[in-house]
Amino acid sequence: xxxxxxxxxxxxxxxxxxxxxxxxxxxxxxxxxxxxxxxxxxxxxxxxxxxxxxxxxxxxxxxxxxxxxxxxxxxxxxxxxxxxxxxxxxxxxxxxxxxxxxxxxxxxxxxxxxxxxxxxxxxxxxxxxxxxxxxxxxxxxxxxxxxxxxxxxxxxxxxxxxxxxxxxxxxxxxxxxxx
Numbered sequence: 001x002x003x004x005x006x007x008x009x010x011x012x013x014x015x016x017x018x019x020x021x022x023x024x025x026x027x028x029x030x031x032x033x034x035x036x037x038x039x040x041x042x043x044x045x046x047x048x049x050x051x052x053x054x055x056x057x058x059x060x061x062x063x064x065x066x067x068x069x070x071x072x073x074x075x076x077x078x079x080x081x082x083x084x085x086x087x088x089x090x091x092x093x094x095x096x097x098x099x100x101x102x103x104x105x106x107x108x109x110x111x112x113x114x115x116x117x118x119x120x121x122x123x124x125x126x127x128x129x130x131x132x133x134x135x136x137x138x139x140x141x142x143x144x145x146x147x148x149x150x151x152x153x154x155x156x157x158x159x160x161x162x163x164x165x166x167x168x169x170x171x172x173x174x175x176x177x178x179x
Contacts, residue, residue: 001057005031006050008038008067019063022092028061038070039118041078051078056086065091065110070118072111079107145169150177 005023007016012035023031030053034046041047047068050060060082062068068089069075079089079098089107090097096106132138145167153163160174167174 001059002030002055003028003059003061004050004053005061006047006067007031007033007063008044008047009035010037011035019067022063023061026061026092038066038068040071041069041074047078051081051085054082054085054087058085058087059090059097060087061090061092063092065107066114066117070114072108072115075111075114076108079104145173145177147177150174154178 003026005020005026005028007019007023009016009019014035016033016035020031020033032046032050034044036043038044054060065075068078082089083098088098090099091107091110094106094110096110097103098107129138150163150167153166154160158166160171160178163174164171
């Protein structure tokens, strides 16, 4: 029986250290981590690896249920997949496990809370953006590409496809910026 830890944060500027320390302190022999949104399973390669690796009697350990995901259906499906493999899921905060029937009930309620929390976050974000727009303070998200650099390449005679390769984006993005 292996204890396998899974840690996740939503963005690259967030820190995984606390989660990793807790999982190692709990005796997880294997710990996988990633920096990707928990809104869905798309793009969560480390989670897929953990699920593929699970064997009967293994235990998937996460620090909080929302580290598995923010969508209740996804979380419950993940738990179901683990159980189909004969594995258990343990959440450290609050401490609950699928080893007992009460754990299933608690995890279902926690999954609903995680999904509701995500909806609240999105609603507050939308309201904040609307308020900032009405005050003339909203400028959109931070630029992902260096517009000045793209214009400099263009001024030096580089083609849009060459610029796209140099800065790591699509040609359409280059055309949009140059427009």
